[in-house]
Amino acid sequence: MARTARMSDVARLAGVSTMTVSRVLNRSAGVTAKLQQKVFAAVEQLHYQPNDLARSLREQRSHEIGIMVPYLFDPFFAICAHSISAVAKQHSYSVVLSTSDEDPKTEYEEVSRMLRRNVEGLIVIPSHAQAGDSLLLAPQFDRMPIVTLDRPVEGSGFDCLLVENEQGSKLGTEHLISMGHKRIAYIGLSDELYTMCMRHRGYENAMLGAGLRPAASICTSALEDALVKVRRLMSLKQRPTALFCANNLTTRHVLHGLQELGIYPPETIALVGFDDFETADLLRPGITVVRQPSELLGRTAANMLFKRMSESRKPTAGKRIVLPVELVVRGSCGALRRKPS
Amino acid sequence: MARTARMSDVARLAGVSTMTVSRVLNRSAGVTAKLQQKVFAAVEQLHYQPNDLARSLREQRSHEIGIMVPYLFDPFFAICAHSISAVAKQHSYSVVLSTSDEDPKTEYEEVSRMLRRNVEGLIVIPSHAQAGDSLLLAPQFDRMPIVTLDRPVEGSGFDCLLVENEQGSKLGTEHLISMGHKRIAYIGLSDELYTMCMRHRGYENAMLGAGLRPAASICTSALEDALVKVRRLMSLKQRPTALFCANNLTTRHVLHGLQELGIYPPETIALVGFDDFETADLLRPGITVVRQPSELLGRTAANMLFKRMSESRKPTAGKRIVLPVELVVRGSCGALRRKPS
DNA sequence: CTGTTAGCGCCTTCAG
DNA sequence: CTGAAGGCGCTAACAG
Numbered sequence: 040m041a042r043t044a045r046m047s048d049v050a051r052l053a054g055v056s057t058m059t060v061s062r063v064l065n066r067s068a069g070v071t072a073k074l075q076q077k078v079f080a081a082v083e084q085l086h087y088q089p090n091d092l093a094r095s096l097r098e099q100r101s102h103e104i105g106i107m108v109p110y111l112f113d114p115f116f117a118i119c120a121h122s123i124s125a126v127a128k129q130h131s132y133s134v135v136l137s138t139s140d141e142d143p144k145t146e147y148e149e150v151s152r153m154l155r156r157n158v159e160g161l162i163v164i165p166s167h168a169q170a171g172d173s174l175l176l177a178p179q180f181d182r183m184p185i186v187t188l189d190r191p192v193e194g195s196g197f198d199c200l201l202v203e204n205e206q207g208s209k210l211g212t213e214h215l216i217s218m219g220h221k222r223i224a225y226i227g228l229s230d231e232l233y234t235m236c237m238r239h240r241g242y243e244n245a246m247l248g249a250g251l252r253p254a255a256s257i258c259t260s261a262l263e264d265a266l267v268k269v270r271r272l273m274s275l276k277q278r279p280t281a282l283f284c285a286n287n288l289t290t291r292h293v294l295h296g297l298q299e300l301g302i303y304p305p306e307t308i309a310l311v312g313f314d315d316f317e318t319a320d321l322l323r324p325g326i327t328v329v330r331q332p333s334e335l336l337g338r339t340a341a342n343m344l345f346k347r348m349s350e351s352r353k354p355t356a357g358k359r360i361v362l363p364v365e366l367v368v369r370g371s372c373g374a375l376r377r378k379p380s
Numbered sequence: 381m382a383r384t385a386r387m388s389d390v391a392r393l394a395g396v397s398t399m400t401v402s403r404v405l406n407r408s409a410g411v412t413a414k415l416q417q418k419v420f421a422a423v424e425q426l427h428y429q430p431n432d433l434a435r436s437l438r439e440q441r442s443h444e445i446g447i448m449v450p451y452l453f454d455p456f457f458a459i460c461a462h463s464i465s466a467v468a469k470q471h472s473y474s475v476v477l478s479t480s481d482e483d484p485k486t487e488y489e490e491v492s493r494m495l496r497r498n499v500e501g502l503i504v505i506p507s508h509a510q511a512g513d514s515l516l517l518a519p520q521f522d523r524m525p526i527v528t529l530d531r532p533v534e535g536s537g538f539d540c541l542l543v544e545n546e547q548g549s550k551l552g553t554e555h556l557i558s559m560g561h562k563r564i565a566y567i568g569l570s571d572e573l574y575t576m577c578m579r580h581r582g583y584e585n586a587m588l589g590a591g592l593r594p595a596a597s598i599c600t601s602a603l604e605d606a607l608v609k610v611r612r613l614m615s616l617k618q619r620p621t622a623l624f625c626a627n628n629l630t631t632r633h634v635l636h637g638l639q640e641l642g643i644y645p646p647e648t649i650a651l652v653g654f655d656d657f658e659t660a661d662l663l664r665p666g667i668t669v670v671r672q673p674s675e676l677l678g679r680t681a682a683n684m685l686f687k688r689m690s691e692s693r694k695p696t697a698g699k700r701i702v703l704p705v706e707l708v709v710r711g712s713c714g715a716l717r718r719k720p721s
Numbered sequence: 722c723t724g725t726t727a728g729c730g731c732c733t734t735c736a737g
Numbered sequence: 738c739t740g741a742a743g744g745c746g747c748t749a750a751c752a753g
Contacts, residue, residue, distance in 0.1 A: 057724090095747095097747045103497075117455070128478065317659070321635050399739070
């Protein structure tokens with residue numbers, strides 16, 4: 040009882056060869072009922088569990104996929120990871136998960152580790168990288184089915200699943216414009232992040248299209264920075280009458296900043312945010328958002344990956360799929376001020 | 381170029397044996413600088429990556445730990461998973477993650493799969509089970525270092541990390557009592573969940589200790605059920621003047637129910653919730669909560685696991701560690717109504 | 722229908 | 738300091 044049982048232990052106890060045990064466990068055809076019984080009895084008695092590591096090595100299939108996300112405490116990423124995990128479970132695949140903290144080097148190292156573990160495929164929310172600069176362009180990733188989620192890796196042949204960032208941002212901004220706002224400020228994180236860049240662009244296009252002047256504030260992800268930016272904006276002589284926030288983090292930070300000033304949109308200033316969040320409709324008033332289909336995103340990415348994995352390896356060029364977003368109108372944009380009774 | 385390079389390919393190209401390659405890659409002492417160079421050159425040329433599966437099989441160490449959580453879209457669980465993952469990264473371990481959806485059978489199957497993959501340790505937030513009934517009590521888990529998080533597995537020898545559920549709940553309830561409330565209702569999920577049972581008990585003790593009559597509503601995790609319960613409570617002749625909600629999901633659902641009725645605590649009714657959440661202080665007024673140290677919980681559990689893994693296997697009885705919670709007073713309990721100016 | 726042989730890719734052990 | 742042999746636990750391919 041010094042160590043865990045091996046297949047040979049089972050075989051010996053059942054009085055058969057390891058091949059017979061293997062066949063019984065893998066439900067391969069053609070083993071006498073009698074022997075099957077003996078094998079099962081021995082398995083039970085020894086609490087035998089097959090060693091999947093050995094099996095994977097032998098079969099050259101790990102039955103694992105890898106997931107790489109920046110953070111797990113961002114609800115958007117967590118939901119993606121959850122739904123990917125659900126699909127993997129359906130396929131009887133294990134999931135190896137890691138977090139990059141948005142650091143390209145960490146991402147590279149962790150993804151490399153997954154490769155060495157022979158994952159059969161990879162879903163990555165790539166960290167920030169200059170175009171053509173991603174460490175994921177290294178040659179060892181060429182032969183691996185990879186789907187990037189939320190952001191592309193420029194210059195790669197990876198499948199890629201995005202949302203309508205630019206279009207959604209335009210939609211949200213135009214909604215504010217349609218309500219008569221002229222001075223609409225944009226608040227987001229660094230444009231080096233693909234999603235931020237696209238959303239910024241959508242905002243600008245909407246503004247320019249309406250003959251208005253865009254004005255963007257770029258924050259770090261620290262709360263304090265957002266607070267400073269909000270204070271400055273609100274103390275302008277010509278202060279904005281509306282804000283467009285580029286993701287759920289920014290939205291929350293900006294709301295904190297406004298709260299500090301005793302301002303609650305749409306009073307004094309209207310607000311629309313990109314990316315829905317759990318309590319957006321519990322705030323008073325509710326926050327109008329451009330909603331991304333997070334759960335569907337994860338599920339779709341996983342399905343794309345399993346499809347790719349089942350193909351006869353001809354990666355040619357990666358597919359690019361863009362999922363639609365939707366405007367969810369709540370109170371913060373001012374649209375519900377006159378309630379129909 | 382038909383397949384990925386093996387160590388023997390590197391050896392051949394470098395004109396050495398596989399052992400020399402192995403030694404160079406593992407920085408074992410005693411290889412000529414000249415040969416080292418040759419090996420590195422060959423590695424580079426072939427884009428050679430060692431096969432960790434084979435290494436694990438050979439070394440009987442997978443360098444993997446497993447994490448099992450109910451859901452990843454619950455922020456509490458997601459934060460735990462994130463901090464566990466961070467610690468694992470520090471130790472150069474990979475993380476295999478799965479979700480049980482609170483289903484004991486899924487939990488058992490997924491954890492078993494992890495065992496077969498030879499994870500070296502396991503952190504589990506156990507799904508609901510009657511005492512002594514958990515499938516994790518099966519004999520194959522006896523020899524595996526396991527830390528359970530947030531909830532214990534009764535009758536197991538697993539290490540266990542909890543928070544002061546009962547005490548925290550008592551604290552929150554007593555806070556409401558201290559503000560003069562007599563009719564304080566409890567709203568939580570099924571008492572079959574360990575945390576719920578403990579929090580319910582803490583509430584009851586606080587009530588009985590103050591000579592008050594407890595009144596509990598038990599909801600399912602569906603929003604609709606909570607809405608019904610809230611409506612019923614608020615239509616009572618002797619309706620409660622305060623509510624204690626047992627977790628962040630319940631709190632949010634109850635707030636939705638109250639919002640539907642146009643009620644915003646502490647007006648009409650005061651409210652305290654167990655478990656903090658992202659926007660609790662953005663609501664108007666902010667929600668008073670009993671805060672659990674989610675990030676610390678994950679980190680501590682991971683440290684406990686790595687400690688256990690490094691020990692010379694004498695599991696004796698599992699350790700049980702209980703982390704403190706803290707009351708965060710915001711507006712919803714009514715304590716801030718008279719602001720000192 | 723069952724068993725034997727061989728090898729997945731790597732590293733420990735022991736020779737040279 | 739380097740190499741050859743052997744085996745981690747399993748299964749494909751080929752006997753019998």
